Amino acid sequence: MPLSDLSRVTEVLTETLRLNITQRIDPSLAGVLNVTSLPPERAEGESNTVNLYMYHLAEDQQRRNLPGNRSDRAPVATKPMTLVLYYILTTHHSVRSQFDTITEQRLMGYALKTLHDFAVIGDDTEIAGVRLLPQDLRDRQNELEVSFRHVEPEDAVSYWSAEQSSTTRLSAYLDVRYALLEPDPPQRLPGIVLSLGAFVVDIQSPQIAASRSILEFVLPAIAGGGPQAVESSPARVGPPIPALPASNQLTLVGSNLASGQSREILLSNGRWRVRAPALPQVPIDLSLAANAAGEWAVDVRANTIGVTLDTSLDATLPGGGTVTLPLEPGIYTASIHTVKASAIQLGRLKEITDRSNAISFAVIPRVVGVSVVNVAERRIRIDLDASVDLTPATGLGLPGALEILVVVDSVSYTRHDPTVPGATFDIGEFLPNGSSAEVRLQFDPTTPGTYPVRVIVEGAESQPFWFEVP
Known part of the structure; x- marks a missing residue:
């Protein structure tokens, strides 16, 4: 959770306690219950109060080596610092300066059940229609994990005897993982390596060695000006632009690309998997009217396949119907699914298929x-x-x-x-x-x-x- 204000974590936890106790467990406490984050001794004398106090924090030893931007001038500053936050949970209820231990124990039970039921708080966690994470903390892969710490009775006595000369107070101890201190934004950005590796492959299978494209741009006047066109590998393609005919032309280079009886090009993208979970790879299906009417085209040759891209791609869902997937800027992969042979066996069509490796390319924001x-x-x-x-x-x-x-x-x-x-x-x-x-x-x-x-x-x-x- 990248943030610079640790109090945001405490605010999420106290709001979780307040909402769950007053909306789900005991609605009679609505407008009466107080949820505070004071040192326990400062909450003495309060009524109907659940108190959650952060008394310690430490760097998580298992996540000390999160990657930063090593090419930056100060790489350590671009690496988030992972913290574990330690809290003590107490309840307080006094009537006319007299302790009401029964009410305190009931409130403690409510609080423990809340933190047990909501041990993980993420983007979609909500109570009574209210999301627990604030808007600015959502959609950033944030997740709070709450767990209770096992503290021996003798250790609890030691904690309270060090704080005040009174009877040990009913309390629970918990830790929250993980809070990440916001790193500095990178000041330098290295180039992107999309794929690297050496693999053992079947020489008869289609293999894609690289993706290529022509990247067109205009030099500034100080460098002589004028349009330039350079080959980019991995490919960097953009939206179709009439004045730049090569802008949306993707070329896959390899071997055995035209082998087999038939083949289809499969594209994949992380955001597409959210829009269409049933389609981990999306075929370029030119039989669909929207694709055929657009810019999409596939030109298959022995060792190259040319793909002309459009701004969106229609695909057929396994259960029927179609979905339109926008070709947003980002990193994509392309692979080839080949039907090597087919035959009718026992009245059913049997196909022997093969699939190439996946190769990366980028759709750029022009x-x-x-x-x-x-x-x-x-x-x-x-x-x-x-x-x-x-x-x-x-x-x-x-x-x-x-x-x-x-x-x-x-x-x-x-x-x-x-x-x-x-x-x-x-x-x-x-x-x-x-x-x-x-x-x-x-x-x-x-x-x-x-x-x-x-x-x-x-x-x-x-x-x-x-x-x-x-």
């Missing part, structure tokens, strides 16, 4: 322009091709928000979250919206110069582009 929006606020807008949507809909059955990184003049910018109460769009942040992203620069946008612009979406980087200020 930058089409950069313009100054507000000089005083140092605000510029980076425009992408209209087919790209940086803020797609999210929700049930849909993947979460796109992972986006914007780098201008070798400086990485932080994504602004407008859902945080009181948040302001500050210098050093960017805000995606549809097919564009506004950026508040760390330099004056009227300063003459040539500034490289990089937009990276789900690991796929845009073509080279420069923001030129004459």
Whole structure:
């Protein structure tokens, strides 16, 4: 859980206790129950109070070596620090300065059941329709794990005797894993290696050795200007653009690619698996009207297969019906499913099939322009091709928000979250919206110069582009 404010974890736990006790266990306590996070001695004399106090924390020894950005100037600062948080749970109820131990024990039972029933708190965990994780902590692979610590009675006596000269108080001890302190954003980004390896393969099977494409871009005036076209491997393809006919052309290079009686190209992407869990690999089916009417095309030759991509792909679901999958920026894999032979046996069609290895390629967010929006606020807008949507809909059955990184003049910018109460769009942040992203620069946008612009979406980087200020 990348965060810099540890109190957010305590807030989630106290809200879980309050909601579950008042909404599910004992509704008569609604408006009466207090859930606090004070040191236990500060909660003495309170009524109908459940108190959860963080008394210790420690770095998790098993997760000390999480990867950071080793190419950065300060690689340690880009590595999150994993913490285990230790809490003590107590209950308090006094009536006219007199302890009510029966009520305290009942409240303790309610609190223990709550933390037992909600031992794991994630994006979709809710009570009475209220999600337990705040909006800004969702869709970031956050998950709190609550577990009770076994403390011997003698150890509990030692804890309380060290705190105050009174009888040991009824209490429970628990730890929460894992809280990750927010790392610094990387200041340098190395190139991406999509695949690397050596494998033992059947020489008769189709094998894909590489993916290739032609990457087209325009040099800045300081470098001579003019359009450039370079071969990219692994392939980096983009949306179809009439002025750039090679922009959506993917070439798979290998051996035995045309073998067998028939074959189909299978594509895979992590976000597609969320949209269509029944289709781990999606075939390019040109018999579907939407695919045939679009840009999709497949050209099979002995050692190469050319694939022309469109902005979305229709696929048939195993249970019937079709689904339309948008070709969002990101990392994809391609493989070949081949039917080597077929025969009728016992009245049924039997097929001998084979499948190639999977090879990676990137669908890039193509930058089409950069313009100054507000000089005083140092605000510029980076425009992408209209087919790209940086803020797609999210929700049930849909993947979460796109992972986006914007780098201008070798400086990485932080994504602004407008859902945080009181948040302001500050210098050093960017805000995606549809097919564009506004950026508040760390330099004056009227300063003459040539500034490289990089937009990276789900690991796929845009073509080279420069923001030129004459």
